[in-house]
Amino acid sequence: MEDLAKNFSHIKGWGIDADPKNDPTYPMKHRTDEEQKGYTWERPPQQPITVEVLHSNERPNVSAVFGTSAPPTGLSGQLRRYAFNYSESSFGHWIPLLLADRVNVVEGIIDDIRQGHVPNIFAEKGWGGDWKYDRKGLVQKVLIGAAITTVLFALLNRKPELKRG
Structure with a gap:
């Protein structure tokens, strides 16, 4: 395998972090690897769980604070x-x-x-503004929605073909 440092040594700054003695963050960070041991800060008190809270299966616990206004x-x-x-x-x-x-x-x-x-779905979806400022776009959205709804309705209500035997 070829030496990559030699191949790219013409690029200014290439391999600057390859030498641990030349670490640009050295003066700012004292490396103790404490952050690898888990929480590096005191965890805030847990919000009481009064509703079902869904959380990632990649985390061991629920967030300290979460929304409760719309449980699943x-x-x-x-x-x-x-x-x-x-x-x-x-x-x-x-x-x-x-x-x-x-x-x-x-x-x-x-x-x-x-x-x-x-x-008032018309107002809640902002169609009043669309009608005023983007009439063509609104008509296009409505026509596409109507076409998709018609196709779905037709597919769901078609009668099965009779088999002749």
């Missing part, structure tokens, strides 16, 4: 619980969380209607 519930909650069985570096973690967010929007609309409040 319904189908979106089940999707979130499923997602937290997987590592944060996995699609199995992030895709279900994205889907859970979309499902939670529908659950919120259903919950509003159940409580007697008809949501």
